[in-house]
Structures are given as C-alpha cells and as structure tokens.
Amino acid sequence: MNAPQRISTPFSAESTAAEVAAGIDLTGRRAVVTGGASGIGVETARTLAGIGAEVTLAVRDLAAGEQTANEITATTGNDRVHVAPLDLADRASVTAFVAAWDGPLHLLVNNAGVMAAPETRTPEGWELQFATNHLGHFALATGLHRALASAGGARVVSVSSSAHLRSPVVFDDIHFARRPYEPWAAYGQSKTANVLFAVEATSRWADDGITANALMPGGIRTNLQRYVSEAELDRLRAEAGPSAFVWKTPEQGAATSVLVGTSPLLDGIGGRYFEDCAEAEPHRPGTRNGVAAYALDPEAAARLWAESVRTLAG
Template sequence: MAFGADSTAAEVVADVDLTGQRAVVTGGGSGIGLATAKALAAAGAQVTVAVRDPAQGRAAGLRWELLDLSDLGSVRAFANRWTGPLHILVNNAGVMRTPEAHTSQGWELQFATNHLGHFALSVALHPALGETDDGGRVVAVTSASHLRAPVDFDDINFEHRTYDPTTAYDQSKTANVLFAVEAARRWAHDGVTVNAVNPGGVRGHLQHHLSDAELSEMDARAASGPGWKSPEQGAATSAYVATAPVLAGESGRYFEDCHEAGLHQPGTAAGVAPYAVDPANAARLWEISAEAVGAG
C-alpha cells in the first residue's frame, strides 16, 4: 500500500507485527510522540515513552520513564536503567523558539535539547540497538525548518551574535539530519540504521513559546500550502521509517510524507538542504557533540 501526506500512523502499521519488539519514543506523552507510541504499541511493540513530565507519562497509558534531554545526567540515568535489546528508538522530543537560555555546560537550550540530548541518548543506547536480531532502527525527527539555517559551527551557542530563537531552533533541526548522516556511516557495520524524518506541520504544544502574531503567520502559511496535519498524520512518517519492511538496512536518508525526499529545490518547502546531508558537516558535528557529552 502506498502512503502519503494524509496517511496516519495507524494506517502505516496496520499490516506490521511488532510482537516481541521494544521501542522508546522520546516526548511520547503528547502530540506526534504520543501518536507514534500508540501506533507502535497497537502493532504489538512494548513501548516506553520518555517524558519530562510525570503527569504526561501517566496519562499516556503506556510504560513511561523520566527523561530530561537538556540534562545529560538525566540522559545517562535513563540509558543506565535500560537493559536488554532495543529495536526502535524514536528521537521525537523537542523544544521550539524558547527564550534565550543555556545549560549548566553552556550549551544553548534548543541545541542541547533537540540535538545533544538525543545524540547522547542514541550513543548510550547503541549497544542495546545492536543486540537485536536484524539491527535496531533510530528515527531522528527533524523539521522543514532546517531549510532556514545550517549549523553555525563558529557560534553554535550565540556567544558572538544576537540570540534569535527561530535561528536557534532551525540549526538544531539541521543538527538532527546531520546526526542521521554520520551515525549511518559510523554504524553501517553494526546493523543499526538511522534516518531523519520531517513530520510536517502539526499545531500543538510545541509552538507554545510563539506569539499570537507568529502563530497567525504560521496558520496563514499552512492554509495557503499543505495545511496542518493531525498528530496522527504527523506521526505517520516516523512510524513508517521505524517499521516498514522495505526499509530494512536503509540508513542515512531523509523522509517526509512517508517517502524518501530528495534535495531541496529553491521555491519549494520540501526536500532536504544540501548542507544538512553534507558528510563533512556531519563528521564535524559528531566530533563536537561527542566532546560535549563525553562520549567516546
């Protein structure tokens, strides 16, 4: 069956049997993350949602664990509690256009949460992903917003330029794609695959830092284009990349609307930016990230 922009996560996994598989979905207590987690669970997987808010974890109706991606201690604790194989890791959680803030290690909050936390989590869980029979799958949830900004390697933390919450978010989403590119290269012989997905526009809690004017602008842009997706539609591409048998062994790719997307063409809102799949950028970001989180 062919899937597309209107497909839901439930439709994507309808003919998939995940019995005996284990999955982790970060940010799985609401929105796209919750829809992803429920779809994987409906297909038979044992799903753990990783959340900052215990109330969201309890409300999800699934197994849940505390995880604050901006706190490397919390990330390490989560990984240390995990035992046994891990078949699917969906790096879904994120923050968007937050006021300027930095972690105790000095990293800009959006970059730290959206990229560094997931980088540390993925590296720490890599052995568990490698324990599976067919190799675990990692899904890095990015955004079309990555098209607006590359990672500024000379000033990731806005020490020498005025902080802009939109640019900070955009570069963190580019970092998600670069992670998938380099992880695919490094883990090619481990059977662990890593792919990036753009879920499309979903109106929800992620935008709670935006002003009314910014939200109105986003609503107008959505109305004149593809429109907003429901959380279940936004979760479809994550579910597809996490489970589709046809993607077994495929890694380092970028997907949107349940299809692999090509390079971005000017004048469109689709595709992946060339700088986001550049191998040199990906390798450079990996080295910076490994040093930042103390990964070997």
C-alpha cells in the same frame, strides 16, 4: 557512481500512522519514544503499541506519561507500555536513563523537542534548543548503542523539521556566544543537526545492523508551538505562503515517524530524510519542502559527531 534510488511508498501526507503500520507486527520488539506523552509522540507510541511493540515513554512529566501509558493500554490492549523519566537538557537525566535500560532496543524514536524558545541556556551554557533537540538525543542514542546493536536490525528515528532549511549548523558559533540570538535560527540549526546525526550514525553503525533516518512530520498543532504566538504564525504564513501551513492531525503527523521506524521498505536504508511518508526530494529555492544539501553532507555530519562528543565530554 549512480545516486541511490529515492524511496517511495504507497502513502501520502494524508495517511495516518495506523494506515502506515497496517500489517506490520512488532511483537517481541522494544521501542523508546522520547516526548511520548504529548503531540505526535502519543500517536507514535500508540501505533507502535497497537502492532505489538513493548513501548517505553521517555518523558519529563511522569504524571502525564503515566496517564498516556494507561490510555494507550486501554485503547490498544497492550499492557507493555512503560514510563521512564528523561530530561534531554539534563546530562545526569540522560545518563540515568541509559544506565537503567536493560536488554536489547529495536527502535529509538528521538521525537521530543523544543521550538523557537526564547534565549535560554543550560547550566553548561549551551543554547537550549541545540542542547535538547540534538545533544540530548545524541547522548541518549550513543549511550544506548550497545542495546541497539544487540537487537539486530535496530532503527533510530530522528524527528527533524522543514525548519532545517532556515540554518545549517553554524560550527563557529553553535551556542550564539557571538551572534545575536534568533529563535528560529537556533531551532533550524538544531533540526539540521537531527538530519546530520542520522547520516553519521548510519555511517558508523551500519556494521552493527543499525540504521538511522530523519524526517519532517508536517505541521501539527501541539504543545511544541507553546512559544509561537498566533501573530508569529500569521507572519510565518505570510513569509512561506499558505500551502506551507496545511495542518495535519496528530495521527497524520505521526505517520512518517512510524513509516521510518517500521516499514519493510526501509530495511537496511539509512542516512536519509523523509517527508509526507516518502523520501524527500532535494530542496528547491523558494519552497519550504525538500532537504537541504548541507543537512546530508557527510563531512558536516562527521564534524558534528566529533563536536558533540567533545562538548558532552567537557
């Protein structure tokens, strides 16, 4: 069987979200952007609103969300920008968000996240990065499945990272109960989980017209790095090489999310991983780009889905 053709686009690492969205009309479409009040979430939401979408910012900080929504309305002229509370590490918060949603949902951008946090556990004992970056978004997306299915042609955008190259999902000890906690390993496996979610969601939901893809936005200086000191960044630069740390602007950082969420080039395409506005090549050892084979493994994706259902039901 021939491998599916890799998706290429006219855009690049330098492209902005607005450039990627030019000519696309989302009037009548509804989108949710988690973490839409900071970092690339703001620019993702702004771009979607700018091309006509009704956008809900799903955020922990409602005051920041309201300020962002007002600013997006002022800059785009779109007054259909809403704010709703969502704490992805809190099961009750996710359940409440899902219960409050009414009607179809055309685009879910799973953008929020926490990076390289010190060891922290939820009340359930779950490791915080996995709980926030994967389990919270998993509960949100599965909870909104009916809304996505009713939209016809809905898309789910799973914001991952090149840090997925640091670790597969370690199924035998996801929550660091037996192995020493290491912030980047924890972050890495949560970002691998983001890709595996897109693989399995597409497999399960394609008959509902839903596709899901994952992406690496690039390096952008945002509040996501609040746990990463300058000394740690210097260490990472030395480890990966300077070419791995070319910072993008937030407008450039949001471009791949917007491409995956809106481009007609991806109609019917799911279960893939994108970077710099194109589908990524397989990872080559010694580099910090491309996608790891374990992140696209359908058996691991199915196992993660089952484990996530079991964990959330516990």
